[in-house]
Amino acid sequence: MKYLLVPSLCLATLSLAGGQNPSAVAIKDAHVVTVSGADLPKGTVLLKNGLIEQVGAEVTIPPDAWVIDGAGLIVYPGFIDALSTWGIPNGNPPAGGAARTAGGGAGAGTPATNQTRVRGPEDRPQTYSADRAADMVSPTDNRLEAARAAGFTSAATYPNRGIFMGQGAVINLAGERGRDMVLAQPVGQQVAFRVGGGGMGRAFPSSLMGNISYIRQLYLDLAQYKQAKKLYTAHPSGLQRPQYDHALEGLAESPRLLLPAEESQQIDRMISFGQELKVPFLLYGLHEAYKEIDQLKTANVPALVSLKWPEKPRNADPTEFPNYRDLVMRDQAPAVPAMFVKAGIKFAFYSDGLSAAPELKKAIKRTLDAGLKREDAIRALTLNPAEIYGVADRLGSIEKGKIGNLVVMRGPAFEDKSVIEYVFIDGKQFQPSKDLQQGPPPGGPGSRRPTFSEGEGRGENK
Amino acid sequence: MRLQRTLFGIAALMIAAFEARAEAILIRNATVLTITKGTVQNGNVLIQDGKIAAIGKGVSAPSDATVVDATGKYLMPGIIDCHSHTAIEGGVNEGTVSDSSMVNIKDVIDPTDINIYRGLAGGLTVSNVLHGSANAIGGQTEVIKLRWGKSAKEMAFEGAKPGIKFALGENPKRQGQPQQGLFNSGAAQQRRYPGTRMGVEEVIRESFTEAKNYQATWKEYEAKVAHGEHPIPPRKDLRLEPLVEVLNNQRYVHAHCYRSDEILMLLRVADEMGFKIRTLQHVLEGYKVAKEIAEHGAGASTFSDWWSYKAEAYDATPYNAAIMTRKGVTVSLNSDSDELQRHLNLEAAKTLRYGGLSETEALSMVTINPAKQLGVDDKVGSIEVGKSADLVLFDQNPLSNYSKALKVWIDGHEYFDRDKDLETRPKFQEDKKKLLEKEKTEGQNGSRNQPRPTTGTVQSTEESN
Numbered sequence: 014m015k016y017l018l019v020p021s022l023c024l025a026t027l028s029l030a031g032g033q034n035p036s037a038v039a040i041k042d043a044h045v046v047t048v049s050g051a052d053l054p055k056g057t058v059l060l061k062n063g064l065i066e067q068v069g070a071e072v073t074i075p076p077d078a079w080v081i082d083g084a085g086l087i088v089y090p091g092f093i094d095a096l097s098t099w100g101i102p103n104g105n106p107p108a109g110g111a112a113r114t115a116g117g118g119a120g121a122g123t124p125a126t127n128q129t130r131v132r133g134p135e136d137r138p139q140t141y142s143a144d145r146a147a148d149m150v151s152p153t154d155n156r157l158e159a160a161r162a163a164g165f166t167s168a169a170t171y172p173n174r175g176i177f178m179g180q181g182a183v184i185n186l187a188g189e190r191g192r193d194m195v196l197a198q199p200v201g202q203q204v205a206f207r208v209g210g211g212g213m214g215r216a217f218p219s220s221l222m223g224n225i226s227y228i229r230q231l232y233l234d235l236a237q238y239k240q241a242k243k244l245y246t247a248h249p250s251g252l253q254r255p256q257y258d259h260a261l262e263g264l265a266e267s268p269r270l271l272l273p274a275e276e277s278q279q280i281d282r283m284i285s286f287g288q289e290l291k292v293p294f295l296l297y298g299l300h301e302a303y304k305e306i307d308q309l310k311t312a313n314v315p316a317l318v319s320l321k322w323p324e325k326p327r328n329a330d331p332t333e334f335p336n337y338r339d340l341v342m343r344d345q346a347p348a349v350p351a352m353f354v355k356a357g358i359k360f361a362f363y364s365d366g367l368s369a370a371p372e373l374k375k376a377i378k379r380t381l382d383a384g385l386k387r388e389d390a391i392r393a394l395t396l397n398p399a400e401i402y403g404v405a406d407r408l409g410s411i412e413k414g415k416i417g418n419l420v421v422m423r424g425p426a427f428e429d430k431s432v433i434e435y436v437f438i439d440g441k442q443f444q445p446s447k448d449l450q451q452g453p454p455p456g457g458p459g460s461r462r463p464t465f466s467e468g469e470g471r472g473e474n475k
Numbered sequence: 476m477r478l479q480r481t482l483f484g485i486a487a488l489m490i491a492a493f494e495a496r497a498e499a500i501l502i503r504n505a506t507v508l509t510i511t512k513g514t515v516q517n518g519n520v521l522i523q524d525g526k527i528a529a530i531g532k533g534v535s536a537p538s539d540a541t542v543v544d545a546t547g548k549y550l551m552p553g554i555i556d557c558h559s560h561t562a563i564e565g566g567v568n569e570g571t572v573s574d575s576s577m578v579n580i581k582d583v584i585d586p587t588d589i590n591i592y593r594g595l596a597g598g599l600t601v602s603n604v605l606h607g608s609a610n611a612i613g614g615q616t617e618v619i620k621l622r623w624g625k626s627a628k629e630m631a632f633e634g635a636k637p638g639i640k641f642a643l644g645e646n647p648k649r650q651g652q653p654q655q656g657l658f659n660s661g662a663a664q665q666r667r668y669p670g671t672r673m674g675v676e677e678v679i680r681e682s683f684t685e686a687k688n689y690q691a692t693w694k695e696y697e698a699k700v701a702h703g704e705h706p707i708p709p710r711k712d713l714r715l716e717p718l719v720e721v722l723n724n725q726r727y728v729h730a731h732c733y734r735s736d737e738i739l740m741l742l743r744v745a746d747e748m749g750f751k752i753r754t755l756q757h758v759l760e761g762y763k764v765a766k767e768i769a770e771h772g773a774g775a776s777t778f779s780d781w782w783s784y785k786a787e788a789y790d791a792t793p794y795n796a797a798i799m800t801r802k803g804v805t806v807s808l809n810s811d812s813d814e815l816q817r818h819l820n821l822e823a824a825k826t827l828r829y830g831g832l833s834e835t836e837a838l839s840m841v842t843i844n845p846a847k848q849l850g851v852d853d854k855v856g857s858i859e860v861g862k863s864a865d866l867v868l869f870d871q872n873p874l875s876n877y878s879k880a881l882k883v884w885i886d887g888h889e890y891f892d893r894d895k896d897l898e899t900r901p902k903f904q905e906d907k908k909k910l911l912e913k914e915k916t917e918g919q920n921g922s923r924n925q926p927r928p929t930t931g932t933v934q935s936t937e938e939s940n
Contacts (some may be wrong), residue, residue, distance in 0.1 A: 220567075
């Protein structure tokens with residue numbers, strides 16, 4: 014546990030004050046897990062100007078660089094959360110703003126609010142497709158510290174309401190201002206199904222088939238919208254102009270669609286649905302994917318696996334007989350990542366509302382216990398999400414020229430005894446507190462799970 | 476090269492043919508209830524390539540055929556349920572709008588629903604899975620075969636025309652009136668038109684008028700394009716597309732109805748707008764207007780003996796099915812329930828008592844008649860050579876209260892076997908116990924788990940899969 018005395022004291026004081034930006038930082042002679050290539054059992058990573066200046070066994074360290082003695086330390090690329098609300102304070106877009114209510118779509122003069130009845134798809138119910146996470150992120154989100162304490166340096170973050178939830182952005186989990194955090198946007202449009210209530214007194218859609226038909230209609234409208242605009246631009250004379258549609262503009266910008274799929278038949282259904290819509294798409298959730306390995310492999314769809322493993326409900330009636338399928342899911346879900354590796358299915362992990370560092374660590378550890386190799390878990394938290402989101406040329410591995418995002422640990426990742434010593438974001442150093450690494454985060458729980466909200470299910474008007 | 480490929484192709488075909496023949500099943504010495512061609516005592520039925528290949532007393536089978544000894548047992552066609560909400564995920568109704576024809580049951584079939592298996596265990600092989608009755612015009616519907624273990628797509632009954640659900644009477648108008656109690660949460664409830672029976676009629680008229688206008692708009696667009704023009708295309712409207720299909724006789728209308736006045740209303744509206752009602756569902760007062768129903772050519776799918784659970788069900792009679800049958804209507808009995816779909820043979824039996832129908836007429840109610848109504852009577856619904864081998868073997872006359880389904884085949888593939896099911900139960904309970912133990916010892920959620928007794932516990936055999 015040797016430190017170069019003076020610089021590291023400076024380091025310690027300054028980083029406790031919230032992190033300052035030295036011109037260059039070198040982590041010397043540590044075990045470097047590059048992910049993109051072979052591990053360096055004794056390598057040096059040099060960060061300069063927020064980027065990885067150099068990485069190798071022999072690196073020339075500038076004389077004014079701060080040097081961290083890497084003995085006993087392991088350097089990984091900073092972890093990337095593949096689907097989250099990190100960085101959006103309260104996990105929600107800011108309240109108010111008429112521009113953010115549903116509607117403003119074709120066919121409706123006024124946006125549909127809670128008071129107006131939604132007459133159907135033309136009123137664009139629960140559609141926030143034009144909302145951008147990039148506009149909502151702020152370093153003031155009090156969950157960011159906890160995320161860093163779990164080793165996360167970036168995330169694909171999405172707004173969190175409605176059916177079309179808005180456009181995600183890949184962000185760094187620290188920055189001076191919100192806009193400094195944004196790495197890439199838009200990276201995708203997240204969709205969630207809002208189901209329940211039996212329709213009595215509620216707005217369209219209330220059923221799963223209603224949600225699906227609405228999404229289908231919106232994509233049909235998008236195709237027509239694009240064609241109409243093209244024709245009108247080419248020759249407007251004599252033609253009715255296409256009506257501006259805020260929801261469709263947002264949808265048009267989205268490079269990929271994120272569809273929720275937890276159970277086996279949902280996975281099957283969403284694969285068909287995504288293919289029917291003819292858009293690039295990903296699936297998220299995937300706890301029952303152990304039944305759908307062949308289908309996922311054939312479909313070649315990138316997979317986001319939720320770290321919130323299904324568990325026995327806390328307040329379960331002890332006399333109630335558990336469902337066999339639920340028992341199997343609780344047992345088998347953590348084995349899904351290892352199965353994906355074996356089948357060659359590309360996947361990434363996402364936090365799914367887990368916001369405490371020890372929770373996240375334990376969740377990942379369960380996949381290791383179920384057979385996933387550590388390097389594959391690391392890949393699912395680094396290069397895989399970067400590739401899935403098309404930012405692998407600048408993020409996701411320790412390579413010269415990439416963004417200076419690292420997590421430096423004492424002990425291998427996800428082991429109970431391992432501790433995160435430093436996290437680097439854009440080359441700026443953070444020292445996650447031991448408390449956060451072992452206990453719950455400050456403040457409230459934060460985000461909601463953006464997946465199914467199942468209501469009463471079957472047994473209604475027949 | 477080409478010769479090689481041809482030879483390979485021939486070889487592959489021969490292997491496939493051999494394998495297909497290896498799937499031949501001979502059901503021997505049963506009382507064969509063909510439904511359409513009488514009953515064959517001590518008869519044999521040969522299944523090959525998923526179809527009924529031969530029926531008779533002296534049917535021969537290839538030497539490698541599986542032989543099922545059905546001595547003392549009864550073979551009938553697989554049961555068909557013309558009104559089902561089984562295996563639907565995420566809500567049976569899209570009740571938020573008056574006309575929800577844009578939604579499609581096909582999108583939300585859940586092939587893992589255990590009720591499919593339980594239906595099989597009662598001899599059910601085909602279900603007409605419908606949207607609920609919350610809307611005057613409901614969603615699109617699908618006919619499925621209960622191919623337990625397959626995917627949703629694989630369960631679709633290929634060749635069955637798609638349908639759409641209408642509903643008349645109390646259910647679709649319930650949301651139009653301010654409600655107390657059950658449906659009123661106390662907050663300002665959005666009232667959804669219609670609130671009256673005349674409103675229900677208007678919804679149907681309006682939607683079909685819109686559909687006709689929509690059809691005309693598209694025809695106009697296509698004419699312009701044919702002329703070489705480049706007009707902006709109209710919006711494709713998923714709500715109106717299925718209604719256009721109804722007008723073009725490409726989609727069947729299944730209409731939930733009760734009272735004679737609304738039945739007549741619907742038949743007249745359909746005639747006026749230029750389409751046909753394929754089936755009237757529930758149609759509990761159908762006996763009052765059986766002549767008009769027969770004239771229109773609609774089928775009737777009704778309950779055996781449900782009565783008075785709503786005001787509009789007050790005038791129901793268990794003689795409904797028999798009376799309509801005698802008036803020339805094709806009548807089926809349906810379940811509209813995951814529970815009832817497991818014993819539709821017993822529902823059929825009630826028409827022996829109420830109406831004095833013959834045994835064949837009774838069983839027709841759940842076999843060839845619903846097949847006719849769904850337009851699949853060329854494929855299923857009776858035991859005839861060339862039809863799909865959708866068959867059920869009962870341990871005695873299926874019209875008896877004591878009868879049990881022993882084996883069920885769909886397309887010649889066995890999907891249910893009672894003995895095999897009972898054999899797998901101990902192992903299944905074992906597996907379940909092991910998982911529970913594992914969970915307990917892994918100590919999830921700490922001390923909140925109550926310790927479970929591990930021996931001598933009476934355990935429910937609810938789930939079999």
